[in-house]
Amino acid sequence: MQSRTPASRTGRPRSAAADAAILAATRQALVELGWSRLTLGDVATRAGVAKTTLYRRWAGKHELVVDAVAELFDELELPDRGSLAADIEGVVLQFAAILDRPEARSGLMAVVAESTRDDALRERIRASIVERQMRLVLLGRARAQRRGELPPEPDPAESARTGDLIFDMVAGAVVHRTLVSGKPADEEWVRSFTRVLLTGLTSP
Amino acid sequence: MQSRTPASRTGRPRSAAADAAILAATRQALVELGWSRLTLGDVATRAGVAKTTLYRRWAGKHELVVDAVAELFDELELPDRGSLAADIEGVVLQFAAILDRPEARSGLMAVVAESTRDDALRERIRASIVERQMRLVLLGRARAQRRGELPPEPDPAESARTGDLIFDMVAGAVVHRTLVSGKPADEEWVRSFTRVLLTGLTSP
DNA sequence: GCATTACGCTACGGGTCGTAGCGAAAGCTC
DNA sequence: GAGCTTTCGCTACGACCCGTAGCGTAATGC
Known part of the structure; x- marks a missing residue:
């Protein structure tokens, strides 16, 4: 750590x-x-x-805050709620709840800002924070494919690109909603967001 | 200013x-x-x-950097490219190009981070940076409705919610892609993103 | 000319940084 | 237990940046 x-x-x-x-x-x-x-x-x-x-x-303020904030994301889980839509809504609400805490709000964006000029710091963030959320995306998608809600993707490269896209859309929208727009990612917003995302992913 | x-x-x-x-x-x-x-x-x-x-x-470092970064977003435009998909792809690529510049990368996230504890600073960011992009969203949607690509929304409250959602999804995904994931928002990515977003918005 | 405001310059106390040096404490091995 | 090794708490320190005060000068409107 x-x-x-x-x-x-x-x-x-x-x-x-x-x-x-x-x-x-x-x-x-x-x-x-x-x-x-x-x-x-x-x-x-x-x-x-x-x-x-x-x-x-710790080498400095940046590394210390990354580790302190990373522990907040330990509580993220993805229980099986029966459908892909319910799974997404659940994890997005969890993510929003973490971003609602002041220790996450003020620290997370600051270290991301600093990571734009510090490759080692970016890697530290990726390994201890981003990677943990990415696993949830992969888990949820695999579960949805098992349910038949998402088509299987045989091409691993294409599969990785889709996973990255989903991750950036989910995490990016929630972060932007809560930290930039300054409005709550409540259940109503999460339902609308999930509907748009899921429709876009499942329609040919 | x-x-x-x-x-x-x-x-x-x-x-x-x-x-x-x-x-x-x-x-x-x-x-x-x-x-x-x-x-x-x-x-x-x-x-x-x-x-x-x-x-x-200027009262301090925060306000100064907000104004300095805000000028970078003056170049954002939304020319009529004939279709909603082309319009979105164009403006997203412009947005990504701005975020690719180091003076935007390092400054933008830092002031956003600080704005989580400073309401005046948040309002300054909203007025000088966010508002400018929001106008593009509204313009693009109105244009698409005129083309018949998006259904008209009679309810102003519902219309505002949809506009906010689109804005958070577009800006959030691009920012997350470039600054957190650290991967380029190139044409291939923008096409995939636009396809998912647009399908989600147009399908009932 | 006169009032008024902006400007350049210098200087200052206060706070934080990151490090060095020291003696004491807490483990492990024998 | 003796001895070795590493960590810990503490103090002190130069360096840097902050934000402001004070002063004389410059530029405008009346």
């Missing part, structure tokens, strides 16, 4: 409790201060650790 | 050339330094003005 796992056998091990305390303190600071006013010294004080300890584990 | 227009008649007028120089210097600094390393002192030096002059016009 942190910068690197030294895999060293000897010596005093790093405190796992400190990790959890730092990440929790980071989220709390994001809620109270937002991204721009958040300082690493403040986070260290909140977590009850020394500032130097924090710098020994 | 700047913080406020005093509409004063007497005294030395503000230099319009300084405004242009400051905004151009801001975009140049965004390209070379990105959002986080950009400092107002550096922008003032690049623009050839005193730092105090910059602070007299």
Whole structure:
């Protein structure tokens, strides 16, 4: 999770409790201060650790916030709700609920902005946040194909392109709705969105 | 454009050339330094003005970057390409081209992130950036309804909801594709996206 | 000429950054 | 337990940027 796992056998091990305390303190600071006013010294004080300890584990503010926000997406699940439409609506509502939390709102866009000039940071975001949501897309599609709601795609390249497209449309629309337009992704909106997306995907 | 227009008649007028120089210097600094390393002192030096002059016009980094990025969206147009699909593909490609420029990539997401905790900043973004794109959506839809490609919507409330949905889906997907997934919104992707969106909107 | 406002310049206190250095603590191996 | 290794807390530090105050000068309208 942190910068690197030294895999060293000897010596005093790093405190796992400190990790959890730092990440929790980071989220709390994001809620109270937002991204721009958040300082690493403040986070260290909140977590009850020394500032130097924090710098020994994370290279900077960006990496720390990515890890702190990534844990929020652990709760995303895709239970079988019987139909593809219900599955999509369910996961979109979950996603919207996460984006409704201030620690996610203020932190997520900031690290994405910074990742446009930092390839390592982009990869970190991709691995710890985006990848987790992408699995849900693939799972939902496979389930829908098993139900017969979506046609099977024999070409793996074409299948990957479709998966990317669905992912960008779902995640992009929800993020834009909640963070840019500033309106809630409530059930009514999610139903309309799902209807348009699903019709577009299933009609020849 | 700047913080406020005093509409004063007497005294030395503000230099319009300084405004242009400051905004151009801001975009140049965004390209070379990105959002986080950009400092107002550096922008003032690049623009050839005193730092105090910059602070007299803009309240801070956020507002300055919003105005600097907003000018990039002035070039967005929606010429009549004959069909709704062609119109959408054209404007999406224009939008993607803007997001491909580093001064837009690094600045836009950063101010959006900050706007989650600053209502005034959100309104500034909405008025100077989002509103401009929204007009294109409304224009394109009206044109399509005139062509008979989209059904007329008598209910203004329902019509507004549909417009918001289209806007969030288009802008959200393009932004997510280019800035989060980190893949190009090229012609092939735009064609697939437009096909899904348009099929979803036109099928009953 | 006179009032008024904008401008350039300098200087300043305050805050944050990221690092260095130290002694103490907590593990592992023997 | 002895000894080794790594982490931890703490303090201190130079460097940078922030945002503002103060002053003299420049540019406009009356």
